[in-house]
Amino acid sequence: RKEVEQDPGPFNVPEGATVAFNCTYSNSASQSFFWYRQDCRKEPKLLMSVYSSGNEDGRFTAQLNRASQYISLLIRDSKLSDSATYLCVVNRMDSSYKLIFGSGTRLLVRP
Amino acid sequence: DVKVTQSSRYLVKRTGEKVFLECVQDMDHENMFWYRQDPGLGLRLIYFSYDVKMKEKGDIPEGYSVSREKKERFSLILESASTNQTSMYLCASSTPTGELFFGEGSRLTVL
Numbered sequence: 734r735k736e737v738e739q740d741p742g743p744f745n746v747p748e749g750a751t752v753a754f755n756c757t758y759s760n761s762a763s764q765s766f767f768w769y770r771q772d773c774r775k776e777p778k779l780l781m782s783v784y785s786s787g788n789e790d791g792r793f794t795a796q797l798n799r800a801s802q803y804i805s806l807l808i809r810d811s812k813l814s815d816s817a818t819y820l821c822v823v824n825r826m827d828s829s830y831k832l833i834f835g836s837g838t839r840l841l842v843r844p
Numbered sequence: 845d846v847k848v849t850q851s852s853r854y855l856v857k858r859t860g861e862k863v864f865l866e867c868v869q870d871m872d873h874e875n876m877f878w879y880r881q882d883p884g885l886g887l888r889l890i891y892f893s894y895d896v897k898m899k900e901k902g903d904i905p906e907g908y909s910v911s912r913e914k915k916e917r918f919s920l921i922l923e924s925a926s927t928n929q930t931s932m933y934l935c936a937s938s939t940p941t942g943e944l945f946f947g948e949g950s951r952l953t954v955l
Contacts, residue, residue, distance in 0.1 A: 765942045776934055776946035777887070820887075824942060831902070832942065834887040 734759055737823050739835035747843055750811045754838045756821030757803045765824040766797055766804050770817045771837065777820055780806075811842045847871070850935050850947035857954050863922040865950050867935030873945075875938045876918035878902075878910060880931040881949075887934065893918055925954045 739756045746752050758766075766783035781788065783795040783804050794807040804823075808815055821835035851866035869876065877892040879902075889902030893912040907929060911919045918937075922929055930953050936944040 767943065769944075776949050777944075779943050779945070782941070782943060822944075831889060831892070832944065836884070836886040 735835075736760060736825075736833045737821055737835040739819075739821050739838045741836060741838060743839040743841050745841045745843060746811055748811055748813060750842075751807065751809050752811055752840065753805055753807045754819055754821075754840075755803050755805050756823075756835055756838075757801075758821075758823045758833075759802070760823070760825065761799075761802060763823045763825070765832070766795075767822040767832075768793075768795055768804075768806050769820040769822055769834075771820055772817050777834075780819070808840075811840075813842050813844065816840055816842045848935055848937055848945050848947040850933075850950050852950050853948060855950060855952045857925050857952065859926060859954060861925050861954075863925050863952065865920040865922075865933055865935070865952075867918045867920070867947055868916050869918075869937040869945070870916065871937060871945070872915065873937035873939065874915075876912065877936045877938070877944065878908075878918065878920045879934045879936065880904070881934055882931050890920065922952075925952075927954050930954045 736759050768780040769777040770780045771777040787796045792809045796805045818837040818839045820837045822832050825831040847870045849868045878890045879887045881887045891910040893899045909921045933950045935947040938944045
């Protein structure tokens with residue numbers, strides 16, 4: 734089983750739709766969780782950190798479910814510019830420096 | 845804004861050549877990382893450094909070495925490039941809470 738698993742997609746949604754991605758992680762001792770966004774042939778960029786209580790940044794909401802060991806990302810009112818690959822990132826128990834990246838979920842927002 | 849700069853965006857080298865990839869960050873971060881990204885495999889950690897002259901192996905260190913002589917600079921060295929090292933190489937630095945900031949990447953082709 735991979736340490737961090739994501740549905741690769743693609744998720745193909747119309748503009749204005751709400752879309753949600755989940756990411757499961759295997760190490761129950763993980764403490765740090767992040768969502769990154771990566772555009773085609775570009776570097777990943779931090780979208781948001783995920784806090785235990787959940788957090789929101791504009792149209793984006795991140796949630797953590799420790800009991801079921803998954804994090805989620807909800808995007809409301811999708812824009813064409815949201816089309817990208819979304820990477821789930823979790824730290825390893827043995828080192829807070831070692832972050833494990835999921836393979837990413839691809840989102841396509843169509844007009 | 846955090847700035848992570850990688851010296852070369854595109855390189856083409858021959859098998860057996862020595863390759864240097866340079867990375868500089870301007871935010872005084874302690875931690876710096878080298879990843880490679882390959883289709884279907886996601887980002888994999890090669891080496892990281894948590895202080896000047898300190899380094900630790902990541903998941904795939906074979907065939908690579910690193911140098912951190914100054915806090916702002918982290919270099920990746922391929923002593924003898926091989927075709928299976930053709931990849932996108934991404935340097936990153938991180939905040940104390942683990943948020944990673946990436947350079948634009950160096951796409952290396954080994955012929």
